[in-house]
Amino acid sequence: MSSYTARPWLGRYNDGLPADIHTDYPTMLELFAASVARAPQTAAIRYFDGVLTLADLDRASGALAAGLAAHGFAPGDRLAVYTQNNPAFVIGLLGAWKAGGAAVAINPMNKARELTYLLADSGATALLCLDELYESVARDVIAHADGVRVHTVITCSPLDWQTRNDPRLFAQTVKTHPDKTLDLLELLDQHADGAPPAAPPPGPDDVAVLTYTSGTTGVPKGAMNTHRNMSFNSQTYREWMRMTPADSVLGVAPLFHITGLIGHIGVALLVPSPLVLAHRFEPGVVLDTVREHRPTFTVGAITVFIALTQVPGVTKSDFESFRLVYSGGAPIAPSVTDRFEALTGHYIHNCYGLTETNSPSHAVPAGVHAPVDPASGALSVGVPVFNTVVRILSDTGEEVPVGEIGEIATCGPQVVPGYWNKPDATATSLPGGELRTGDVGFMDADGWFYLVDRKKDMINAAGYKVWPREVEDVLYGHPDVLEAAVVGIPDAYRGESVRAYVSLRPDAEVTAAELIEYCKGQMAAYKYPRSIEFLDELPKTTTGKILRRELRDRAAAG
Incomplete structure (x- = not known):
């Protein structure tokens, strides 16, 4: 039958990897605190010409937690974070946790209808957002939408923490301080000497971040990503990709997305390694960021890597600093990986996972070229990562034989316990804690998994x-x-x-x-x-x- 755990397989391709990783998973705050204690002056974030060390990030997030508490944020509350890939996002996550609450990750492309639903469904009481998004979207939602409980708004600017102000991104950007909002930098200064609130620290099974599914088959659902889920897969990235403090992470995936949350923020705070950010993905800006900061690792959608190779003037030397490149979020054609390797010298390693699996449930081992299925021409998405069991199921829920196509079902420490306030959806998609992914695929005789497509497509x-x-x-x-x-x-x-x-x-x-x-x-x-x-x-x-x-x-x- 096509059920599989990674443990017996790893030694064949990845000598030196542990067969297991920690079974007593700490919280994300505990992982961060350990990194601060170990290397406080290590760069945590590089944002254009700005740098925040781990100590800076610790102080800023503590000040935010104190500021949130001073404005009525209580343990168990939710802080919605509605910004691009900038330091404010990371400070918002840590600040919400230090204040005893959770974060709600919101796509900065969302408009009023979408923002209304997410704020109301999550019950967020505070919002951290770009000043321009407050002016154009959030102000009216908070003032007029039914069911929205936000009483504290903190605004930030993409110009904060950097002075370069690249005209390709910020030609029309002017920092503002909208009425009835708190400016993030001012709030951090006001509470710089204040201790974080004496809130009960989050436990491993407390919700760390609500991440919302795309809603392609109904209304979006808030996946309850716990501290245990997130710390487990942050460790998965560190061990599977063999990351050390000598590495640095290029943040090309949006931070509100599960890939950005775990494959960028989580692993960077854990190792610790600098996280290199460039506000949003503009190919020329990101390529210049690579040239300047020389990151060693990244994970992103395949379209990101296609776009980078199309920037005028790009050369193989631009990619010399990378040690490993991974792609997830969508299947990859073998011809695309071949073309990218010829242009850059780097093989794109596949990984596969969903919002509900906190990023990877499968990955190609570092340094290994994934096989291509001879019948379909599909490139393998890898093998299950640590402590993970994957089954291929028929329409009736029975395991199918090796090589046969069925629905991918995943069980492991990275799988969320359910959807926020949606017990029926939880029971349907996560029966017994096993995620029915809605993706169709198969496993070959060597334990490699292949993604065929979404069932609905x-x-x-x-x-x-x-x-x-x-x-x-x-x-x-x-x-x-x-x-x-x-x-x-x-x-x-x-x-x-x-x-x-x-x-x-x-x-x-x-x-x-x-x-x-x-x-x-x-x-x-x-x-x-x-x-x-x-x-x-x-x-x-x-x-x-x-x-x-x-x-x-x-x-x-x-």
Whole structure:
């Protein structure tokens, strides 16, 4: 049967890794405190030309906790954090925990309707946000929306903690102090000498961060990421990626996303290693940040790495500082990893996980090239990480034999205990504590796992199953294709037919008909795309994942 734990497998490929990591998981605050005690003057955050040491971060988060308490924040309350990749996000997390509460991670692209739902559902009583987001979105939500309980608003600016003010990001940015808000820097100064509140310290099973699912199949659900969950997978990154204080972490994933929370903040605070931030992902700015700060490790969406290789003037030397590069969040075509390795000298290691697994449940061991399934051409997403059991299940919930396709179900210390105030959704998605991921995949005889697709994205073409991922992988093999996404569209004859959306590399001249012929030569007749539409850029989430949902809506609109 295709259930699997990582322990017996690791020695074959990763000599020296522990078979287990701590079974007595500390809280994130305890991990941070240990790092501060060990190396207080180590750089914790590098943000353009600004640097915060671990001691600076400890003082700032303590001052924030004191300021929150002075304005009515009580143990058990939630602080919503609504900002980009800047020091305020990290200070907000630590400050909420020191005040005895939890954080709510909010996508800075969210508008009024989305922000209203998240604030009301989480019950957040305080909000830390960019001044520009308060002016444009949050002010009206807090003043007028039903169910929103926020009584304290703290604003920050992307110009805080740095003086460079890169015009590619900040040409129109002016720091403001909106009425009825507290300025973060002023608040930290006011409480610089104050001790954090005497709040009960969080326990391992207390909620550390509420992270909201995308809501693609209903309203967003708040995954309850506990301190135990987060500290476990922060340690997973440290051990699996063999990270030491000599490393530094490039923060290309949004910090509100689970990859940013664990694969950037968590592991950087744990090791400790500097976390290099650049506000948001602008390829030219991030490449200049790499050139300046020379990070050694990163993990991000594959579209991030594609974009970096397209920056004018990029060379292989720009990537020389990296020791390891990982990608998660979306499947990767083997041709993309091959092309990236040829351009940069670095192999992209796959990892796989969900919001509900606190980032990785599977990963490719460091220094190992993942196998490609000979039948489907899919690149493996890795093997289960420490202490993790993964099963492949049929539609009836039974384990399927090795090599057969089914739903991926994951159980381990990184899996959340449930969704905030949603017991029915918890019972459905996490029966007995095992996460039913909604992703379809299989395990081979050597224990490698392969992600086929999301169950809901499967295309039924004349009774045949077509997984978009397989068609996309073929398209990525064409030298003129930069990005590709495949969806099913209504077809009076077949029920559904396959449509591809493609963005091309600069100066490419391939036609839709030529791409269709290219696909026809590499896959069964029912799989190849019947139509192809070219777009300058495919729609993406802030984490870089291509939005098939928007492409289906585009097709439906004609």
